[in-house]
Structures are given as structure tokens and as C-alpha cells.
Amino acid sequence: MSTTPLEIGADGVDVQQVVAEIRKTVEAKREQGAYHDARIAVAERRNLMNVKDDEAFIDFFLECLRDAVFVDINDFEIRERRPILGGALKTFKKVIWGLLKFYTYRLWSQQNEINGLLMTAVESVDDKYGKRVAALERELAALRANPPSDRES
Amino acid sequence: MAGPANHLAFVCPRFAEGVTVGGAERLLRNLADRAACAGRRVSFLSTCARDHFTWRNELAPGTRRVGSLEVTFFPVDEGRDVETFLRLQDAISRGRPLSRSDQESWLRNSVNSTALCEHLRTHAAEYDRIIAGPYLFGLTYFASQILPHKTLLVPCLHDEPFAYQSVLGEMFRVVAGCMFNSEPERDLARRLHGIEPARCAVVGMGLDPFEADAEAFALRHALGAPYIVYCGRREPLKGTPLLLDYFAAFRARTGRELKLVLTGSGQFELPPDLEGHVLDVGVVSEQEKQQAMAGAVCFCHPSVNESFGIVILESWLARTPALVHGCGEVLRWQCGRSNGGLWFRNYPEFEEELALLLDNDALCDQLATAGRAYVLREYAWDAIDRKMSDALARLGRA
Numbered sequence: 001m002s003t004t005p006l007e008i009g010a011d012g013v014d015v016q017q018v019v020a021e022i023r024k025t026v027e028a029k030r031e032q033g034a035y036h037d038a039r040i041a042v043a044e045r046r047n048l049m050n051v052k053d054d055e056a057f058i059d060f061f062l063e064c065l066r067d068a069v070f071v072d073i074n075d076f077e078i079r080e081r082r083p084i085l086g087g088a089l090k091t092f093k094k095v096i097w098g099l100l101k102f103y104t105y106r107l108w109s110q111q112n113e114i115n116g117l118l119m120t121a122v123e124s125v126d127d128k129y130g131k132r133v134a135a136l137e138r139e140l141a142a143l144r145a146n147p148p149s150d151r152e153s
Numbered sequence: 154m155a156g157p158a159n160h161l162a163f164v165c166p167r168f169a170e171g172v173t174v175g176g177a178e179r180l181l182r183n184l185a186d187r188a189a190c191a192g193r194r195v196s197f198l199s200t201c202a203r204d205h206f207t208w209r210n211e212l213a214p215g216t217r218r219v220g221s222l223e224v225t226f227f228p229v230d231e232g233r234d235v236e237t238f239l240r241l242q243d244a245i246s247r248g249r250p251l252s253r254s255d256q257e258s259w260l261r262n263s264v265n266s267t268a269l270c271e272h273l274r275t276h277a278a279e280y281d282r283i284i285a286g287p288y289l290f291g292l293t294y295f296a297s298q299i300l301p302h303k304t305l306l307v308p309c310l311h312d313e314p315f316a317y318q319s320v321l322g323e324m325f326r327v328v329a330g331c332m333f334n335s336e337p338e339r340d341l342a343r344r345l346h347g348i349e350p351a352r353c354a355v356v357g358m359g360l361d362p363f364e365a366d367a368e369a370f371a372l373r374h375a376l377g378a379p380y381i382v383y384c385g386r387r388e389p390l391k392g393t394p395l396l397l398d399y400f401a402a403f404r405a406r407t408g409r410e411l412k413l414v415l416t417g418s419g420q421f422e423l424p425p426d427l428e429g430h431v432l433d434v435g436v437v438s439e440q441e442k443q444q445a446m447a448g449a450v451c452f453c454h455p456s457v458n459e460s461f462g463i464v465i466l467e468s469w470l471a472r473t474p475a476l477v478h479g480c481g482e483v484l485r486w487q488c489g490r491s492n493g494g495l496w497f498r499n500y501p502e503f504e505e506e507l508a509l510l511l512d513n514d515a516l517c518d519q520l521a522t523a524g525r526a527y528v529l530r531e532y533a534w535d536a537i538d539r540k541m542s543d544a545l546a547r548l549g550r551a
Contacts, residue, residue: 013519015492019502022509026501035501043402043500046395 038068062126069119073108075101157281158545160194161185162273164285164296166264168199168224175205175386176463177287177309180334180358182222184284184307187359187538188545189221196280197224198273200266200292208264227269238262245314256320263291273299282549284332288324289315297328303549304328307356310338311458312482313390322346330548332356332541334461337482354544357461359534365440365447365471370414374432379511380412381476382449384442384464385456387419392455392478394421399455399503401427407508414449416442446471450517451494451510457481466532469493469524474517476506491531493524 029035041064078097080090163185169178182197189195197219201210208229216225241259244251251259269292273283277300285293286307297304306328310316325331325346333339333355342348371380381400387393393415400413401424413431415421423431434441446452452468457480465475465487475494477484479502488494495510497503510517 013492013516013523015488015495015520018509018516019495019506022495022502022505025505030501037406039402039405040500043395043398046389046392046398047499 036063036067038064040064041068058126062123065119065122069115070112071108071115073105073112158193158549160279160281161188161196161545162276162280162283163195163197164269164273164283164293165197165199165287166290166292167202167205168197168219168226170219176459176461177307179463180309180461181284181286181307183358184356184541185222186220187534188541191538191542195222197222198269199224199226200229200264200269201226202229202264214268225272227266227272230265230267233265234262242315245318248314251318253320256318259318260291260294260320263294265291265295270295270299282545288321294321294324297324301327302329305544305548306331307334308338308342309334309460310342311460312341313458316341316345328352330354330544332544332548334358335483335486337486338460341482352548354540354548356540356544357532357537358463359537360463360466360470360528360532361534362470362529363443365443367444367447367472370441370444370448374414374434376412376414376432378410378412379450380414380432380448381451381453381507382414382416382445382468382473383453383455384416384446384467385454386417387415387421390456390458391419392457393419395478396453396455397421397424397427397431399500400431402500403504403507404430406504409508409511411450411511414445416445443467443471446473449473451476451507453507454478454481454484456484459483462487465494465524466528469521469528472521472525474510474520474524476503476510491524491527493520493527495520 026035041061044060078090078093080086080093082089163181165178165181167175167178169175169182185195185197200208201212201214202208203211210228210231212226214226214228216223218224237258241251241255241262244255245259273280273296280300280303283296283300283304284307285296285304286309287293288306288308288310293306297306306325308325308331310333315321322345325342325348330352331339331342331348331354333342333353334357336355339353339355343350343353370376383393383396385391396413400411403409404411405426411430413427415431415433416435416437418436423433434445437445446468449468451474452465454462454465454475454477457478459481460483462477462481462484465477465484468475469491475484475488477488477494477496479485479496479498481496485496488496495506497506
């Protein structure tokens with residue numbers, strides 16, 4: 001959730017400075033994990049900026065996926081905000097949840113298992129190909145620094 | 154030395170009238186109107202198409218008078234190979250290099266009008282200058298080849314894969330000159346196609362100031378909550394899906410009650426969780442659009458494909474600040490130069506900036522005031538008329 005700490009007065013606004021301040025705020029909040037949120041990863045799918053910096057985006061996307069991968073299947077406190085018949089509605093909800101729990105628990109357990117396996121698979125693919133690309137880049141750099149023709153001569 | 158520019162022919166694939174909207178079309182129409190008002194004879198050559206998706210010939214061919222302009226409508230060529238066009242267009246979009254013959258095939262199967270080009274050939278002697286645009290159409294390309302020494306291109310260029318095609322680079326180099334909408338657009342064209350400074354002019358378009366009731370739109374539509382607005386074509390290239398995604402994330406993460414108002418043409422898919430929070434009023438009158446702008450917290454422009462940004466200039470005239478995508482060089486440049494808006498590169502920056510605008514009325518007022526003063530100063534018609542006259546006098550020969 002956004003908590004904007006900036007206080008900007010009305011006089012002599014300089015948008016370059018405002019945007020720079022915003023970026024500082026975003027960086028600070030990013031370090032605190034404020035944006036590790038699957039909803040942001042979804043919203044960023046179509047941002048051109050990510051296409052230009054896809055390496056950073058994949059890291060960010062995986063981070064969000066790690067946070068979102070396991071569905072919370074534990075019990076939760078049932079609340080009812082409506083004052084009229086609030087108590088009765090709350091009891092009704094508890095009964096419904098009690099009836100559904102045995103079924104949804106099994107369902108979500110399976111879902112969590114699948115999510116976890118998929119996450120592991122995506123991470124291992126990322127790791128495997130990341131290493132392979134890094135090795136190829138090192139090899140390419142070495143070849144550029146010392147081309148085969150130079151070595152032969 | 155350029156000759157007199159008494160009789161001008163404007164060439165544009167669509168003529169901006171009624172629901173036929175589009176920034177480039179509007180810009181060319183307005184420049185033509187101003188040239189006619191300044192005493193030049195102006196012929197506007199366009200096609201019978203109104204819809205930029207289907208390009209069907211909907212208008213009757215022939216010449217009619219529209220205000221001070223003599224407008225001639227020519228049929229769009231039938232039987233173009235749309236499949237080939239889309240295949241090549243897709244390849245370009247994905248950054249695949251095309252051979253020379255494929256690029257030509259792409260342009261041949263784009264929107265063309267043989268009748269319009271034939272008219273230019275047979276009436277070549279009548280026209281002192283031909284002003285053609287925007288750049289991304291077969292019609293503009295082929296029309297510019299007929300009398301290149303008289304042709305001035307109004308490209309409305311964006312930094313997109315199409316702009317990098319070598320055949321289009323040749324078009325930029327063969328014409329007598331280019332009239333750009335903004336300095337970043339000119340710099341992009343020079344960077345991509347190496348056009349000499351002497352053949353470049355930055356003209357743009359003037360805007361008439363207006364006053365709009367800031368409460369009328371929200372009252373009429375019973376919005377009951379602050380809103381952000383976007384006006385224009387709704388399509389992926391204009392960033393509409395990104396705006397919807399960001400807006401949905403903003404509402405979900407901040408829990409703030411905020412609406413999104415959209416005006417303009419084009420279909421888009423509304424995510425289910427935004428039902429009831431997005432008001433799409435479609436194509437509306439100028440007054441309705443201005444009122445929608447005037448009542449908004451900000452005008453949000455998520456497009457990175459702009460050469461000018463008419464709508465953000467209009468939003469400043471409506472005393473509303475702008476929030477634009479930072480990858481859109483022109484819009485960012487307009488905001489930076491005017492102090493009239495903020496720009497974001499990603500969702501977190503969007504969230505912080507939108508929250509700041511929602512919470513800080515004084516900042517909104519300051520941005521809007523600076524933006525309005527900028528438009529009145531830089532885009533008054535008198536200034537634009539002078540720039541266009543200079544360009545017509547300096548570029549091309551009769």
C-alpha cells in the first residue's frame with residue numbers, strides 16, 4: 001500500500017526534482033520489499049520498460065512469484081461488519097466454512113503442491129540457462145579478446 | 154532557393170471530420186485550415202476511408218468544400234494482400250530484418266490509393282508544395298515519390314520498429330524537407346535517417362485556449378469519486394492495456410476509491426475486477442472531452458508512441474496535470490519543459506505519483522497552471538503560423 005512521504009509545496013514546482021524524489025522513495029521502499037507483490041508483476045506484463053530491461057524484470061517477477069506461490073490454507077478469523085443480524089450471519093458463515101473446510105483443504109493442498117513444483121521448475125530453468133548464458137558470454141569475451149587468427153599467427 | 158508556396162496539396166490517408174479522429178489527421182487538417190485562412194489555396198487529398206482498422210471506402214469519391222478547404226476523396230485500392238501485409242508487419246514488430254523486396258511488398262500492401270497518386274501526377278504543375286503524412290502508410294510513401302522536390306513530410310514519427318525500415322529512410326532523404334511536431338521527433342529522425350538540419354523544421358500545431366466546467370462531467374455521469382482520464386484511441390500501441398492493469402493494481406493495493414474515464418474510439422478488454430470503476434463514454438463532443446479533462450485528478454497518457462501529444466496539451470488547457478509514461482520521449486519532454494506533469498517508468502513510480510497527485514491539491518494546481526501557461530506560450534496559433542510559413546518558404550521548390 002502506498003504511503004507517500006513527500007511534501008511538496010505549491011510554489012516553484014520543478015517536475016525533474018519531484019520525479020527524482022519519487023524515484024528515491026521507490027528505491028527505499030523497494031529495498032523494504034514493499035513492491036514484492038504478485039499484483040504488480042501482473043500489472044508490469046505489458047510495460048515496455050521491462051522489455052528493454054528484461055533481465056531485471058525476470059528477477060523481479062520470480063521474487064513476486066516466490067511470495068505468491070503458496071496459497072494460505074490455514075483457518076482465518078470470520079468477521080461480519082453488518083450490524084443488523086451480524087451475529088447470526090457470522091455463525092452462518094462459520095457453519096459454511098466448517099462444512100467446506102475438509103474439501104477445500106485437500107484442494108488447496110494439491111494446488112500448493114503444484115505451485116511449488118512449478119516454481120522450482122521455473123527457478124531451475126532460470127538458473128540453468130542463466131549459467132549457460134554466462135559461460136557463453138565469458139567464452140565470447142575471451143574469443144573477442146584473443147581472436148583465433150591472432151592465436152594462429 | 155525555394156519558390157512561392159501559393160497552392161498547397163495536403164495528403165493524408167484519412168480526413169479528420171466528425172468521428173474520424175486521430176492525432177496526425179487532426180494535425181494535418183488544422184495546418185491546412187490555417188494555411189487556407191492565411192490566404193493560400195489549399196487542396197486536401199485524402200481517401201474515402203474513415204475506419205483505420207477496416208479501411209473500407211465509406212465516403213463518396215469526389216471533391217467537396219469543407220470550410221475553407223477543397224477536399225478531394227479518392228478510393229482506397231481494393232484487393233490488397235492483407236495477409237502478406239500483416240505477416241510482414243508482424244515480422245517488423247518482432248524486430249526481424251526484412252529484405253528490400255519484403256519492405257516494398259509491405260508498403261504496396263499497406264493503405265494505398267492509385268487514384269490519388271495519379272491525380273498528383275496529372276496535376277503536378279498546379280501544386281507548389283505537397284505536404285504529406287503520417288509516415289507509416291504506403292500512400293504517404295508512394296505520394297512522396299511523385300514530386301519529391303515539392304514534398305514536405307509531416308511524419309509524426311515514433312521510435313518503433315517500423316521507423317527503422319530502410320525504404321522509409323529513403324523517403325525521409327528524398328523529400329524536400331520534413332516538418333516535425335517536436336524537437337525529440339526531429340532528433341529521432343536525424344538519428345535514424347541522417348537528415349541534414351537544413352531540411353528540418355519543427356512546426357507542431359496550435360491550440361485555441363478554452364474554459365471548461367470542472368464539475369459538469371462528474372455530475373452528469375454521477376461518478377461520486379475522483380477520477381483519472383485518458384482520451385484518444387484505445388489500443389495496445391497507445392498503452393491502453395497497461396493503463397487498465399496499472400489502474401487495477403492501484404485500486405487493489407491502495408484501497409482508494411478512484412475511477413478511470415476513457416473517451417475515444419477502439420475496443421478494449423475490461424478486466425472483471427474493474428467493472429463499475431471504468432467509465433467508457435466513447436467518442437464524445439469537444440466540450441464533453443474538455444469537461445472530462447477539467448474534472449480529472451490528472452490526464453494519464455501511457456503511450457510511448459507519440460510525436461506531439463495533442464491530448465496532454467489539451468489537458469493542460471483544461472487545467473489538469475499530466476501523468477505520462479517515461480519511455481515516451483516526447484511526452485516526457487513536454488512534461489519536463491512545461492513543469493506540467495510527472496512521468497513514470499514502472500508501476501511503483503506510477504503508484505507513488507498518482508497517490509501524490511491525489512493527496513496534494515496544491516501540487517496539482519501548480520502543475521496545471523504551469524502546463525496551461527506553457528501551451529498558451531508555445532502553441533499559440535500565431536507562433537505556429539510563423540513556423541509553418543518559414544518552413545514553406547525555406548523547404549522545397551515549386
